[in-house]
Amino acid sequence: MLKSTGIPTKEDLQKIYPSAERLAKGPVAIIECFQRIPCNPCATACTRGAILPFQDINNQPQLDAEQCTGCALCVASCPGLAVFVVDMTYSEQEALIKLPYEYLPLPRVNTTVKALNRAGEVVGQGTVIRVQTPPAFDRTAVIHLAVAKTVAHEVRNIVVEDEANDA
C-alpha cells in the first residue's frame, strides 16, 4: 500500500492514468501525484492549460488529457518529480518515456541504460534518445528514453554507469 511502501499500487495508478484511447494518440503526461499536498507549480508551468488551474492549492492535479501534448514542461517543474510523459506511438516496438533526472553523470544520447521501475528494480533497458537541460528546467534534466512498450508503464528511473568510477 502506497502509504507504507511509497510505491503506488495498480489501483492508485488507474485513478490517474490517461485512457488507453488517449495513450494510443501520442505523448501524454502521467501525473503520479496521489496525495493532497499544498503545491501547484505543474498547473502554472503548463502553457496549454492542460493541467487545470487549482481551485484549492491542496487539490491533486487534474489533467485534461486532450489538451496535453506531452511537452514535459511539467516534468521539470514538479517539485516532487512526480510527472512523466509516455508516448506509446514512438515506434512499432518501443514507447518513449520522458522522466526527470537530477543525478550525475547525465546519460549520453544513444547509449543504453538500465531501466528501473517504481521500486528501483531493473525491468529492462532503454536507449537514451535525448537529454534536455535548458536553463528554464533549473537543473532538473528531462531524459527521453526509448523502452519496450511492455514496460512503458513501469519504467520510471534509470541507472547510468559511472565510467569515471569504474575506471
Place this chain on the structure above:
Amino acid sequence: MINTQIAIIGGGPAGLRAALAAAQTGAKVLLLDNSDHLGGQLIKQTHMFFGSQQQFAGSRGIDIATRLATELRQFENVQIMLETTVLGIYEDGVLLAEQDDKVRKIKAERIIVAIGASERMLAFPNNDLPGVYGAGAAQTLMNVHGVRPGHRVLMVGAGNIGLIVTYQMLQAGVQVVGIVEAAPTIGGYLVHAAKVRRAGVPIYTSHTVKEAYGDGAVEGAIIWQLDEKWAPIPGTEQDLAIDVICLAVGLSPLSDLLWQAGCQMTYVPQLGGSVAVRNSLLCTTNQQIYIAGDVAGVEEASSAMVEGQVAGLGAALSLGLGGEQAHAMLADARGQLAALRSGPVGEKIRAGLSLVEKGVTADA
C-alpha cells in the same frame, strides 16, 4: 547602545520575510543572525519548494535564500548583523548580543523571534557514537561544505526531512541502505518517498533502531520490526553494515530565548514542543515580542515565510506604520497561511494551533 524599531532575531525563511515585510512599511529594521550567512537552513535545501508562486514554489531553497537576501539588502532602513548571537531579552526591552567576543546592547521597540528549531535525538544503545548525525547536520556537511557524511547511511525517520535528505545523499553519491520509520505509514510527502523508492532505497515502516555498534565509530546498526502497539518483535532483527546513522526524527522549537524573556509558554506536541502563546498576528503575551517560523511551531519553510510576513506586518502596524497597504498585505498573507494549512497534511498543525488558541482563552 544600538537603537532600532524592529529587531528580528534569526535570518532564515521566517526572519528574512519578516524583515522584508517590516522594511516595506518604512520601519527601521535590524536583522540579527548567529551564522555567517542569511537564509538559515534554506542554504542547504537543494530541492524545489512546494506551495504556490507566492512562496516561490518550484524554486530551490538555496535560490530562495539568495533572492530574499538580495532583496533585503536593497533597503536603506535595514541593518544586518551576522555572526551575532542574542544572549537575552530583558524587561526594559533591551537585547544583549555577542558579536566578535563583544557584548552589544540593542534597544528595540518590537522584537521578532524567528530562531527556528533544533533536531531531536532518538534513544538507542550507542546513539552517541561518532557517525550518528542529525539529518540536517549531514545535509549541511554535504550541501554547504561539500563533504560526504560517509559511505553507507541508515536514515531514521520517513518524514519530509528524512526523505529529502536521503534523496540529497543519493545526489551527492552516498549510498543509503534504507530508511526506518517507527510509524506504520510514511509521514512525509509520498512524492518524496517515490523518488527514493525508484532509486532503490527501501523504506522499512514499523521498524526502529535496536542498537548501533562499532569500535570508536559507527560500523553497523541492528534494526527490528515493531508490532501494532509499537513494541519490538524479537527475531525480526536485521544487521546493516553502515558507517552513518542519520536521525530525522523531528524538530523541536528553539524556545529558550522566549522562556528567558518571560513569554507565556505552552507545550503542544503537534507543534513540536514548547511554543509561546500568541495572538493571530503572532504577538506573544509580551506585547513587545512576536514570533514566526519553526519557533512558533514546526512546519514547512513555505508557511514559515508567510508567518514571517504576518509577524513583520503585525509588528510594524503596532508601531503605527504601514497603513492601508500593510493591512491589505496582512490579509493576503493570512489567506495564504490558511490555504497552505487547509489540506490533510495541515491537519496536525491545525490541531496544534487550536490548542494554542485554547491556551489563550484559558489564561485570559
Place this chain on the structure above:
Amino acid sequence: MRITEHPILRYQKGPKVKFIYDGQEVEGYEGEPIAAALHAAGIKTLSHSHIENRPRGFFCAIGTCSSCLMTVDGVPNVRICVEKLKAGMCVETQQGKGVLR
C-alpha cells in the same frame, strides 16, 4: 570524502591550507568549518564524554549541541562545526572540561 561534482550545487571553496590536528598535518580549505576539514580527512572522533570518556563526533553542525568541542590555538571548548579554518591552526583533542585563562 569531498564531493567534486554535484547535479545542483557548485561549491565555492577558499584556498587550500594546512593545519595541525593533534600533532599531524592535515589539509582543508580556508573558511570552511574545522569540522568539515577533519571529516573530509576521515577524522570522526572530536571529543569525549567527561565521565565515561566515550568518543563523540560531529552531530548538529550549527553550534548548538557541544559534541564537537575541541581546543583550537590553545582556546578550549571551541565549537569546531562553526569555527572557520585558517592556515596553521592548531586543533587538539580536548582533555577534560578546559581551563579559562
